[in-house]
Amino acid sequence: MNYFDFPLEEWTNTFVDDWLLPVWGDFFDVISNVLTVIIDGVTNGLLFIPPEVLTILLIIVAWKYAGKGVALFSLIGCVFLGSVELWPEAMQTLAIVLVATFISVVIGIPVGILSATNAAVDKVVRPILDFMQTLPSFVYLIPAILLFGLGGVPAVIATFVFAAPPAVRMTALGIRQVPNDVIEASKAFGSTSKQLLFKVQLPLAMPTIMAGINQTMMLALSMAVVASMIGAPGLGTTVLTGISRVNVGLGLVGGLGIVVLAIVLDRITQSFGKKA
Amino acid sequence: MNKIEVNNLTKIFGSHPQQGLKRLSNGESKDDILEETGMTVGVNQASFTIQPGEMFVIMGLSGSGKSTLIRLINRLIEPTDGEVLIDGHDITKMDKSELIETRRKKLGMVFQHFGLFSHRTILSNIAYGMEIQGMAKDEREEIAMKTLEDVGLKGYEHSYPNQLSGGMQQRVGLGRALANDTDILLMDEAFSALDPLIRKEMQDELIRIQSRLGKTVLFITHDLDEALKLGDRIAIMKDGQIVQIGTPEEILEKPADDYVSNFVRDVDRSKVLEASHVMKTPEVLLSYKDGPRVAIRKMEEAGASSIFVVDQEKQFKGLLTIDDAVKAHNEDIPIQDLLIKDVDKTSPHTFLNDLIGTAVQAKYPIAVIEDGKLLGIVSRVSILSGLVLGKEKGDEQTS
Structure with missing residues (x-):
């Protein structure tokens, strides 16, 4: 079957070794340093606040936006995380998730807006998103390690690749779903394209965009274990330790920690979407 | 100057509109162009003018291109060819x-x-046009509040569109357009989605607003009754072309082709024809100074049992019956003492529809009076013949 002899493997390695690393190495170092500062800042911030205080804050937010049930669940979840002595790990995971989600939103929403309003952009963006969502995450872990070393930074990058697509897709969907007569009305009264976007399209797309952010956050959490394989500390590390020591209990405790975090984050961000 | 002037306005949807334009100017039909090139002719060389303060209605069935046409006026759709002058400035350029x-x-x-903004309150919907022009919040909300009261939505300023009924939502839509204080109102089937009672209410409201504010209105509808009721002039569209422009009476009486006459065949004429269209000049008039003897002779000549009395200035004085004329003659009473003053009266612009009830009960013909002058009389017979045959003397019409 070898008709063409396609040495993709060698090409890629040559590309990475001879061009990407030597030419762009410094650039990636800058990104790496900036991200490290952000991740460490968020992690330390979360760890600095006493667990009790953070729990109460979380309960207040949950109560206000998502109701009593979610508030109660948040209390139980936080007490659980503390009781199995996984609070610091949970905060480390949360920090990675928050940073990755933040980057996904900052990049994803503008890209989503562009691809909703510009057919050419949409044509380019779509296959890239398909690629990001379906390429096995281990494949891009390798270059992530090469470019950013081990630790939180490659974890955030890998998480971004996997989790950003829903933010882009749902933003584009939300904007496309704005009824045509509403857009016509806005234009007919003399809106500029900017006014149309910020006063009409984005506010009306907001519930859909929030659903996208919610999905991004869930996908980011689901990357916790993978992230830990490249040195990001957190609940994923606990699960990995459980696996390597064949310690079922430890694995379950770590896994449940991720689930608790996921449910609390999901319910609260979903309620944001409904409010918007 | 014309408020709106539209010249040869054409819209062709498709990949090579210029090629379609050429075919159109060669006289090819919309159907041929669609078949041979796949392009749709939305509007085909439409031309018309609208005067300031005029209510101009474009009437056509769905697919006739009327909604495209109104969007070409404010360029929500880019025209392929032609010009649209708003106050003399060509919007297409x-x-x-x-x-x-x-x-x-x-x-x-x-x-x-x-097309309301569902994420904004009613007040903020109405203020939208002013908001995007950068008007300060206090100022625009004050104007919006006034407009909101004008369109009858007081008390709903903090509600959201989905909390309002269809009729009230369209009041918001109307208010949003009025608040901007533009001279021209473009109304795209504005009342078509409303139920009949609310629709009538909104039509009356629009007529009131228009006569108060003197807006120039371009109104699109598929409903001929609505067109006849609202329009000072009506343009009838078919397959992207305007087939006739005229006043409601002209459209009814002189349909330009079979298409239009098919349309108007079933029209309820009673809502279009006015008293002045069917009234007759009273066959006998009695000057105020004439005595009962003249009155009796004139009634005899006309074969009538009563006669209207006016003075030299044609000012309406009253009605004299034959019995009273005889009484006046025999007992030598001045006829002005025997005049019946409270006969049924109407203005020349009253629709026949509103006269039928009066005519059924009236003992005498209805007097058509403007500024105190007797212009004519309307009898039950003339109403009925007007409804059946068209305006003015029914017996002159052969069809």
């Missing part, structure tokens, strides 16, 4: 900022499905 300025200052629009 404007750059982006001129276009936005024209839309803001001159063109208000009301939509069939309202």
Whole structure:
């Protein structure tokens, strides 16, 4: 079957070794340093606040936006995380998730807006998103390690690749779903394209965009274990330790920690979407 | 000057509109062009003018291109060819900022499905046009509040569109267009989505607003009754072309072709024809100074049992019956003492529809009076013949 002899493997390695690393190495170092500062800042911030205080804050937010049930669940979840002595790990995971989600939103929403309003952009963006969502995450872990070393930074990058697509897709969907007569009305009264976007399209797309952010956050959490394989500390590390020591209990405790975090984050961000 | 002037306005949807344009100017039909090139002719060389303060109605069935046409006026759809002069300025040649300025200052629009901003309160919906022009919040909300009261929505300022009924939502749509204080209102099937009672109410409201504010209105509808009721003039569209422009009476009486006459065949004439269209000049008039003897002779000549009395200035004085004329003659009473003053009266602009009830009960013909002058009389017979045969003397019409 070898008709063409396609040495993709060698090409890629040559590309990475001879061009990407030597030419762009410094650039990636800058990104790496900036991200490290952000991740460490968020992690330390979360760890600095006493667990009790953070729990109460979380309960207040949950109560206000998502109701009593979610508030109660948040209390139980936080007490659980503390009781199995996984609070610091949970905060480390949360920090990675928050940073990755933040980057996904900052990049994803503008890209989503562009691809909703510009057919050419949409044509380019779509296959890239398909690629990001379906390429096995281990494949891009390798270059992530090469470019950013081990630790939180490659974890955030890998998480971004996997989790950003829903933010882009749902933003584009939300904007496309704005009824045509509403857009016509806005234009007919003399809106500029900017006014149309910020006063009409984005506010009306907001519930859909929030659903996208919610999905991004869930996908980011689901990357916790993978992230830990490249040195990001957190609940994923606990699960990995459980696996390597064949310690079922430890694995379950770590896994449940991720689930608790996921449910609390999901319910609260979903309620944001409904409010918007 | 014309408020709106439209010349040869054409819209062709498809990949090579210029090629379609050429075919159109060669006289090819819309169907041929669609079949041979796959392109749709939306509007085909439409031309008309609208005067300031005029209510101009474009009537056509769905697919006739009327909704496309109204969107070409404010360039929500880009025209393929032709010009649209708003106060003498061609909107098709404007750059982006001129276009936005024209839309803001001159063109208000009301939509069939309202097009309200569901995330904004009623007040903020109405204030939208002013908001995007950068008017301060206090100022625009004050104007919006006034407009809101004008369109009968007081108390709903903090509600959201989905909390309102269809009729009220369209009041918001109307208010949003009025608040901007543009001279021109574009109304795209504005009342078509409303139920009949609310629709009538909104039509009356629009007529009131228009006569108060003197807006120039371009109104699109598929409903001929609505067109006849609202329009000072009506343009009838078919397959993207305007087939006839005229006043409601002209459309009814002289349909330009079979298409239009098929349309108007089933029209309820009673809602279009006015008293002045069917009234007759009273066959006998009695000057105020004539005595009962003259009155009796004139009634005898006319074969009538009563006669209207006016003075030299044609001012209406009253009605004299034959019995009273005889009584006046025999007992030598001045006839002015025997005049019946409270006969049924009407203005020349009353629709026949509103006269039928009166005519059924009236003992005498109805007097058509304007500024105290007797212009004519309307009898039960003339109403009925008007409804059946058309306006003015029914016996002159052969069809």
